[in-house]
Structures are given as structure tokens and as C-alpha cells.
Amino acid sequence: MSSVAERLQKKAKRPSGTKQVRLKLVYIDFWSVVKLAFLISVAIGIITVVATFLIWAILNQTGIFDDLDALLRDILGDSNFSIQDTFNVGQIMLFSIVVAILNVVVGTVLGAIIAVLYNLSVRITGGLLVGFTNN
Template sequence: MSSVAEKLQRKDQRSSSAKQVRLKLVYIDFWSVVKLSFLIWLCLGIVLVVATVLIWVILFSTGVFGKLDTAFQDILSDPNFSIASSFGLPQVGLFALVVAILNVVAGTVLAAIAVVLYNLSVRFTGGLLVGFQNS
């Protein structure tokens, strides 16, 4: 009985008829890219907001803010200073939401600009040559 390595070695020795296809990418649909980039950036925005809130909750529950409060109170000589009250969960969540919305808008606009520039540059370059091989 032969091992798996021997079977793979015999398989490589056989000449396979690999068919190769070369295609040119000469047009990218504008609205498809806009929709896809919007959905990708929307998912990333949701991940950003959830991750930010979770990190804040973990830092608050482990007492990191309390230790930072005592350090800053010693440095600033202000016994009423508190990071948790200055940067509470509503403020941090709202800031993360605003950043996520800006990322969605900016990412979608940049993808739209990129597809327009690509479609314009195809007139000069002839497109992107892509090769596929059947193995």
C-alpha cells in the first residue's frame, strides 16, 4: 500500500492539460462598486462602534479608569477629576458612531472616485489583463 505522499508525487508526474484563459477587465460597473463599498464600510462601521463600546465596558469594569483617575488626581491636584465622568459611555459611543458614519461616507466616495478613474484610464491603457488557469 502506498502513502499519500507517493500518490501525490505520481499525480504531479502526470501531465495535466491545463487550459489557460486570459481576459481583459475593461469596465467596472459604477453602481455595483458603490453598493459593495457602502455595504463593506457599513459592516466595518458597525464593528467599530461595537468594539469601541466593548473596550470601554471592559476598561470600566476592570477598574482601569479608577487607577487612571488616581494618577491624574495626583498629577493635576484636583480631587474631583474623573475620566469615567469626562469620557462616559454615551460620549464614547456617540463619538464612535460619528466616526463610523464619516468612514462609511468617505469610503463609499473614495471607491466611487476610484472606479471612475479606472474606467477613464482604460481608454488609455486598454484594461487590466487577468489570467486564469484550470488546474
């Protein structure tokens, strides 16, 4: 048993050299980029909707809308004007959802366009040089 332990101890003392590998990225799979762009766009869309609701709720709870209503009533001279009636939570959330859906569509299309442009530019530039080490 001691001979096995001695061999393992000798192997552990040897310094391992770091190896560096340089590779060229010469092709990006189109559908992988489209799927990744779609997932990132959906995540950003969800963040947009949640952030919009939180901002509206904070502004409503702090009374900013009431102060803004009073200011606009003084400026416009209309005693029936209310910004909360004009921009209620339903309208704000609907607008936020529409923006999120457009963001998903545009983000996915942009990801596809970037993948195609990169794959076309590789023919001219030769690709992107990427280095890896085994640290």
C-alpha cells in the same frame, strides 16, 4: 450495462488538460462598485462601534479608569476630577457612531472615485490583464 461502464472508465482515464484564459478587465460598473463600497463601509462601521464598546467595557472592568483617575488627581491636584464622568459610555458610543457614519460616507465616495478613475485610466493603459485556469 458493462459496455456503458467500460466507456465511462475509459473517459475517466483521459487526462484533462488545463486551459488558461487571459482576459482584460476594461470596464468596472460604477453602481456595482458603489454598492460594494457601501456594504464594506457599513461592515467596517459596525465593527468600529462594537470594538469601541468592547474596549471601553474591558478598560472599565479592569479598573484602568480608576487608576487613571487617581493619577490625574495627583497631577492636577483636583479632588473632584473623574475621567469616567468626562468620558462616559454614552459619549464614547456617540462619538464612535459619528465616526462610523462618516466612514460609510467617505468609503462609499472613495469607491465611486476609484471606479471612475479606473474606467478613465483604461483608455490609456488598455486594462488589467487577468488570467484564469480550470483547475
